[in-house]
Amino acid sequence: MIETLRDEELAPFETHRRACRPVVIRGLAKKVQLFRAARALDTLIPYLLGFDSGASAQAFVGKPEIAGRYGYGDRTDGFNFARETMTLPVALARIGAAAATPGGDSIYLGSLPAEVHLPGLAEANPLPLAPPGVMPRLWIGSASQVACHYDRFDNLACVMAGTRRFTLYPPDAIGDLYVGPIDHTMAGQPVSLAAGAEAGDPRYPRFAAASARAETVTLEAGDALYLPKLWWHQVEATAPFNLLLNYWWDGFTAGTDSxxxxxxxxxxxxxxxxxxxxxxxxxxxxxxxxxxxxxxxxxxxxxxxxxxxxxxxxxxxxxxxxxxxxxxx
Incomplete structure (x- = not known):
C-alpha cells in the first residue's frame, strides 16, 4: 500500500523517500496562494497571467474521438494528437473553452517551466518538501490521460486544481508493461503500450502480472504525491479543468552523469x-x-x-x- 501522510506530519517523509517508495501527502499545497487562486478559472487565469513572461509554449491538442487519451496513433511511428505553439493567454482561453465544452477537443500544456513562462510564481508559492533551488513545472489542461511512463528524476507532484488519478507500477514491472520505442516518444520518455490498451488485449499477455501489482491513488486539489525515479505512472486528470505543479530533482546524486x-x-x-x-x-x-x-x-x-x-x-x-x-x- 502507498504510504499516506498529512501536511501537519511530515517528519516521516525522509524515511519513506530513502526507501524509494511513493508517498501521498494530503493537503500539502493548501496554504499557498496558487491553490487559493485555482479554486475557479476566473480567479486562476488572471493570477497566472500576472506572472506571464510572454514566452510561447507548446500545447497538446486532441480531437474529440481520443477523449483526452494522449498516445500513439494506430502505429508507434505516429501520434493521435497535434502539437500547437501558442502564447499563455491563448492557451488558457482555449483550455477554459474546452473545460466548458464536454465532448469537444481536449488541450493541455505539459511540463511548462515556471522560471521561463511565469517568473516569480515559484517564489510567491514556496511549497513544503520542495528542494531548495528546484524550480517547478506546470501541467494545465482539460480532462486528459497521459500514457504510463517513468521519470529519470524524483518527482513531487502537487494538484492545485481538479483531480488526478495516478496508477503506479514498480520499476521491476518493466518487462510486463510492453514498453514502446525509447527514441520516438510523446514527451521524452518511453511509455507502456499495454497499460493504455483495452483490458485483456491478446498482444500483451504478460500485462496481467503488472496489473496485479498496480497501485492507484486519487489526489484532490491540495494533495501531493512523491514518486521516486523509475516508478511507472499513468496520470488521469479527471476534472473539466486541472492544474498540477511538479518538481523534478535527483535526490541521491553521485557523480556528474545520469x-x-x-x-x-x-x-x-x-x-x-x-x-x-x-x-x-x-x-x-x-x-x-x-x-x-x-x-x-x-x-x-x-x-x-x-x-x-x-x-x-x-x-x-x-x-x-x-x-x-x-x-x-
Missing amino acids: PYTAMLLAMTTLAERPAAERAAWRAFFDHYVFRPDGHPLAHLPPEAHGILRSTRENLGRIRAFVMQVLRGG
Whole structure:
C-alpha cells in the first residue's frame, strides 16, 4: 500500500523517500496562494497571467474521438494528437473553452517551466518538501490521460486544481508493461503500450502480472504525491479543468552523469553478446555496481580501496578514465 501522510506530519517523509517508495501527502499545497487562486478559472487565469513572461509554449491538442487519451496513433511511428505553439493567454482561453465544452477537443500544456513562462510564481508559492533551488513545472489542461511512463528524476507532484488519478507500477514491472520505442516518444520518455490498451488485449499477455501489482491513488486539489525515479505512472486528470505543479530533482546524486547514460552505453556494449557472456558480466555488475553483498573491497581496510574508495575525487578519476577509453586513448 502507498504510504499516506498529512501536511501537519511530515517528519516521516525522509524515511519513506530513502526507501524509494511513493508517498501521498494530503493537503500539502493548501496554504499557498496558487491553490487559493485555482479554486475557479476566473480567479486562476488572471493570477497566472500576472506572472506571464510572454514566452510561447507548446500545447497538446486532441480531437474529440481520443477523449483526452494522449498516445500513439494506430502505429508507434505516429501520434493521435497535434502539437500547437501558442502564447499563455491563448492557451488558457482555449483550455477554459474546452473545460466548458464536454465532448469537444481536449488541450493541455505539459511540463511548462515556471522560471521561463511565469517568473516569480515559484517564489510567491514556496511549497513544503520542495528542494531548495528546484524550480517547478506546470501541467494545465482539460480532462486528459497521459500514457504510463517513468521519470529519470524524483518527482513531487502537487494538484492545485481538479483531480488526478495516478496508477503506479514498480520499476521491476518493466518487462510486463510492453514498453514502446525509447527514441520516438510523446514527451521524452518511453511509455507502456499495454497499460493504455483495452483490458485483456491478446498482444500483451504478460500485462496481467503488472496489473496485479498496480497501485492507484486519487489526489484532490491540495494533495501531493512523491514518486521516486523509475516508478511507472499513468496520470488521469479527471476534472473539466486541472492544474498540477511538479518538481523534478535527483535526490541521491553521485557523480556528474545520469545512471540512464550508463544504461545506454551498456546497451551498446552488452545487449547483443551471447547469453553466457551476458550472465558473466551480470555477475561483475552485481559485484562492482549493484553490490548486494556490500562493498567489493570490504575485506580490505578503507585505505587499500584505491579508486573504489568512496570519494568525490575518485568518482572524477573513474569518469576521466572512461572518457579516455571512449575517445580511443
